[in-house]
Amino acid sequence: xxxxxxxxxxxxxxxxxxxxxxxxxxxxxxxxxxxxxxxxxxxxxxxxxxxxxxxxxxxxxxxxxxxxxxxxxxxxxxxxxxxxxxxxxxxxxxxxxxxxxxxxxxxxxxxxxxxxxxxxxxxxxxxxxxxxxxxxxxxxxxxxxxxxxxxxxxxxxxxxxxxxxxxxxxxxxxxxxxxxxxxxxxxxxxxxxxxxxxxxxxxxxxxxxxxxxxxxxxxxxxxxxxxxxxxxxxxxxxxxxxxxxxxxxxxxxxxxxxxxxxxxxxxxxxxxxxxxxxxxxxxxxxxxxxxxxxxxxxxxxxxxxxxxxxxxxxxxxxxxxxxxxxxxxxxxxxxxxxxxxxxxxxxxxxxxxxxxxxxxxxxxxxxxxxxxxxxxxxxxxxxxxxxxxxxxxxxxxxxxxxxxxxxxxxxxxxxxxxxxxxxxxxxxxxxxxxxxx
Ligand SMILES: [Ca+2]
Ligand SMILES: [Ca+2]
Numbered sequence: 001x002x003x004x005x006x007x008x009x010x011x012x013x014x015x016x017x018x019x020x021x022x023x024x025x026x027x028x029x030x031x032x033x034x035x036x037x038x039x040x041x042x043x044x045x046x047x048x049x050x051x052x053x054x055x056x057x058x059x060x061x062x063x064x065x066x067x068x069x070x071x072x073x074x075x076x077x078x079x080x081x082x083x084x085x086x087x088x089x090x091x092x093x094x095x096x097x098x099x100x101x102x103x104x105x106x107x108x109x110x111x112x113x114x115x116x117x118x119x120x121x122x123x124x125x126x127x128x129x130x131x132x133x134x135x136x137x138x139x140x141x142x143x144x145x146x147x148x149x150x151x152x153x154x155x156x157x158x159x160x161x162x163x164x165x166x167x168x169x170x171x172x173x174x175x176x177x178x179x180x181x182x183x184x185x186x187x188x189x190x191x192x193x194x195x196x197x198x199x200x201x202x203x204x205x206x207x208x209x210x211x212x213x214x215x216x217x218x219x220x221x222x223x224x225x226x227x228x229x230x231x232x233x234x235x236x237x238x239x240x241x242x243x244x245x246x247x248x249x250x251x252x253x254x255x256x257x258x259x260x261x262x263x264x265x266x267x268x269x270x271x272x273x274x275x276x277x278x279x280x281x282x283x284x285x286x287x288x289x290x291x292x293x294x295x296x297x298x299x300x301x302x303x304x305x306x307x308x309x310x311x312x313x314x315x316x317x318x319x320x321x322x323x324x325x326x327x328x329x330x331x332x333x334x335x336x337x338x339x340x341x342x343x344x345x346x347x348x349x350x351x352x353x354x355x356x357x358x359x360x361x362x363x364x365x366x367x368x369x370x371x372x373x374x375x376x377x378x379x380x381x382x383x384x385x386x387x388x389x390x391x392x393x394x395x396x397x398x399x400x401x402x403x404x405x406x407x408x409x410x411x412x413x414x415x416x417x418x419x420x421x422x423x424x425x426x427x428x429x430x431x432x433x434x435x436x437x
Contacts, residue, residue: 009295010056011058012291012293014058014060014292015034015292016290017035017047017290018037018290019034020034020272020284021073021121021272022274023080024276025080026078026101027052027276028052028276029281029283030061030099030101031047031272032047032048033071036290041088042090044067044069044088046067046068048061048062048064051274064106066087066093066097069085069117070086071119072120072130073121074121074122074123076123076126076127076151077126078100079098079151080098080099081099081109081123082097082099084130092136094111094113094114094115096149112130112156113147115135116132117133117134118132118133118184119167120183122172126150127149128149128150129146129149130146130149131146132144132162132167132169134168142184142186143167144163144165146159146162159206160207162199163199163208164183165186166180166182166183167185168220168270169195169219170230170232171223174225177200177253178203179198179211179230180200182214182232183197184239191239192238193238194218194219194238195217195219196215197214198212200253211256214249214258215258215260216237216247216249218234220234220236221233221234222272222273226299227299227300227395228252228253228254229252231248231250232251233271234248234264234267244269248262249261261297264297266291266293268282268284268285269285269287271285278299278300278405279298280298282295282296282297300395300405301403301404305394305406306373307392307408308325309326309375313411316411316413317380317414318380318381321380322380323360324346324383325376326408327364327366327367327374328406329366329373330365330372335372336372337363337374338399339397340396340399341374341396345394345396346392346393347383347384347385347389348384350382351377352378352379361375386412387412387414390411391408392407393407394406394408
């Protein structure tokens, strides 16, 4: 069944909170820490909740050793790192803790040299970058500081500072570059200003450059990357709660341009977000009160596809000189004949052509459900798959310009050495199994 390209409400956080941190590991979104602001001491959480988009359910995980809000989080090699933030004293923390979802355990790591909250955190090439931030929550010393953490050595080193001091900015990594967007800067005692600033850091050269500013200056926005573009959702236009926005703006780094997207149903600031299967989930936040809201958006219409119709294993031999058939499945709400074959790619490969560039397409009902399916063919050698790939993703557009996305599991042969050993410790038995395919 096709799933519409718009915002939809999902199961809320078990614990409503704002200023939480999050990231995605193996298709699961982890929402970590956060707070409930009060007129007295803030309630600060160590809470960790995991969201499974396939089942639309949340479950609790082992809490962080150190309760925090305004921390940053990112993942490297299957581990979630949570850095900095603040406890109920409101003073910035240097604490660095790492969560391993395989064991549901936390461990302490080398603290960050400069304690900060409201910092932006991103990982590139296996290194974690802690960028900007502030000493305490409201209009105190703000930072341009960049410190890099190497999980292999558990050490920090100082990198080139950002051009603009700021905190509560959003960060995203696209093609190995770290984009730091918006945020807030200190103007004077207890006075701050939201920024439209976009600066990009190249970890390989340790240099910064400035890009086209975001249309809506804001801080405390949530962000995520879908198909090479950065989505920035919600946030606060100034330091007052009534300035909460639902605006969604999208940055295309190739063209260095911004565009507006459909706004979030629920305006909020200090939410957090993660992307799974090209869908961004924006969770929690604050507007009048703390929220558990979870809203999801994708620019794609999600459609069903069947690689090698009639074959459930979807084995792809990368050495084959032939083509792979793929059906885009029709449904009560989606007619795949509206898809323009010239726009379609599977694992980066275009639709195979014959003769004078005519795409190899046909109409069929491969699953006999009464809805016509569009059958396409792709040259195996053009598929950008590796021996460890476990799914192939199809992108395309309808003639009216609606982007579509579909995915199907694949089993790639020949299997790489490492995978073969991992799957068949006995050796000979594994080889015999492989030989039968
Ligand atoms: Ca199949
Ligand atoms: Ca069908």
